[in-house]
Amino acid sequence: MNFLSRLLPASKFKLIISCIGVMALVVFSGLILFEATKAEVAVTENGEKQTVQTHANTVKELLTELGITVGEHDSLSHRVNAQIKDGMHITYKKANKVIVKVDENEQIYFTTKDTVGEFLQANGMRISKHDEASHKGSEPIKNGLTLTINKAFQVALHNGSKKEKVWVTGGTVGELLKRNGITLDKLDKVKPAKKEKVTEDTPIKITRVNKDLKSVKETIAYDTEKREDSNLEKGKKRVISEGTEGLLVKKYEITKENGKVVNRELVGKNVKRESENRVVAFGTKVEQDLVTLSSSSSNNSSSRSNDDSGSSSSGNDTTAQPKESSDQVFTMTATAYSADCSGCSGYTATGINLHANPNKKVIAVDPSVIPLGTRVWVEGYGYAVAGDTGGGVNGHHIDVHMPTRADALAFGTRTNVTVKVLD
Template identity: 30%
Template sequence: MRSGKRIALLSGLMFALGTGSIVAYQNTPNTVVIVDNGKTTQYETKDVYVNELLKAQGITLSVHDTVEPAPSEALENGMKIVIDRIEPEVEIIINGKLNFYTTTAETVEQLLLQEDIFIEEGAELSVPLDTKISDDLVFEILTYSTDSYIEYEEIPFETEIQFDDTLDEGVEKVLVEGANGTLEHIVLVEYFGGEKIAETVTHQTTLHEVQNEIIVQGTKKAVVEVPAPVVETKKVETATTQSVTETYTLAGVPYEYVEHYVMETTAYTHQPGDRWYNQTASGMPTFVGMIAVDRSVIPFGTVMYVEGYGIGIAGDTGGAIKGNKIDLYFDTYAEAIQFGRQQKNVYILADQTIDVLALRGVK
């Protein structure tokens, strides 16, 4: 009885072990069909589970794909496995431009790597890099970029005035023609998010130098030649006495004088740039005919005739002009030096209404 029971127990245990290995060790291949995103393929396999078959056939799944039946299900003969490949559509706005991407990536970082979109220094991303990809995900990228261009700037010339006492007053000549200059600028343009944020001149080159115009203006005043006087003596009879007055004739016009001096006479001139250029103590302009006097001897505005110089008017003073001394104005330094210091007859004219400026041709 005991040995019979042992045989029965051993046989039962062997049967149980045999039946338990039917699933773990498949000896007969199963015929299985896989429909992968619409493509159908039939396989003969001894694999036990769906995920084993997929791995053996090199079929990979993304986190977005679905498999029916589930990868953990055991394979059965005649089983149909359906794989739906799902690629979410993601919208990326890059510097204001909308772009659409379908992807198998799991995160934003993987998507950017797949599409060769690089986030460089200074760029801004509206979502974290580890954001999970989902259908209809929208995010924005703002990048920093630069560009450059060349511009040209025209520099206008200026006009310089020079004075020449050898040219008549009112005469003007162009000594040097003016020419504008040209500068070349290299301009750096900075953009962020597609918008211009700054422009900077990074380099400047002078292509053409500015040539200023130089104009020469004459300052030589016209010389009025005054004829030497013809002196006459005439007698004027009165009821009680008899007196003698003197006259002289200039260009056919007789002039009476009331006083006569012999004076030490010198000469002076003004040059452009001088402190007192074209200014006199009386406020009148300088011209040939302007005479500096000692106002205690000859008052300003006195019309007089100077031997060898002609008719003039007292309108200026000088530190060295004291007593019987006068200083005659000449247009040029050379004329003043040539005149030097002389003793001259000076006549105070009887007619003090003479317009000396008009007589001398001063406008």
């Protein structure tokens, strides 16, 4: 101003000052009017709200002023060509990129949803309770999020004799068994193998294997042994001893698959009892029938005994000494037997039928001591004929025949019995 006052006259200087003042007032008033004509708009950008004053005519102009570029997938509450109005509220949200992998198939999405669950619902995707997802529905969406979904499918499972279907999202057979709490014993088998991948079209078969040991008793058949007997009339036979079956115990390993026997293997055997041969004597004697001689001798002895004593219902005095002299007198042990038993043939070694003649006085002897067919007198028994042999009758031992088992038991075993050989 000092510069202008020195160059210009005072009147002109005052005029210029007045003009400048007027212009300044006009500019100031214009500024006030400009500011007064701005619209007040609320803008929410990605959840953050701000209020702006703007002379922009359209939403696009306002967003440009704010440095906001609306992308193809972004969300905008108004059209970009919408006119700006005072009090308007504009909402803008930038879309996030989401990568979705379903059973190894990948697809890219853009979304403005806040959570995984909202995103799935908006895009018509459903996750069942059997599916597996990398993120929960409540988790927030972040740009670049990768959502992995393994869809479940059913697999036929044959667990021994039990059949069922189980849900699985892949993995190996071993992993499927573990998830379902299925364990395998040492001998069990599974197909496909535990390391194989699970597929929808391949059933899983578990074979339950059990092995048990079982003992089985079997009889051992006896053989028949034939012996010639010169004291037995030719054409006749006599059972010396009945055969006895042996006992064999076999041990088998039984393999069962799902409860059914698939293999039976012999792993051991043990003979518990040996068999004993059946011994049969076949007569070879062609001389006069010993039975006739024995019967005759016995009858003669009985007659003589009756004549002498007149006692005993069998015609045989068991106490009186015989009148006949004897060159051979023995002191022996005497036991008793009876043909009155189950399985007994009733025939003696000399062919006497004791079943038909239960009261016949017959003793079993060792033929090397007292020859068969010999007439004898036995202390406490009386007159008899040596008409039989026995497996336990050896040396100075005789076995006297009694009509019944009760009689034989009553006789018992007697020692120091006098036996006289009469002829």
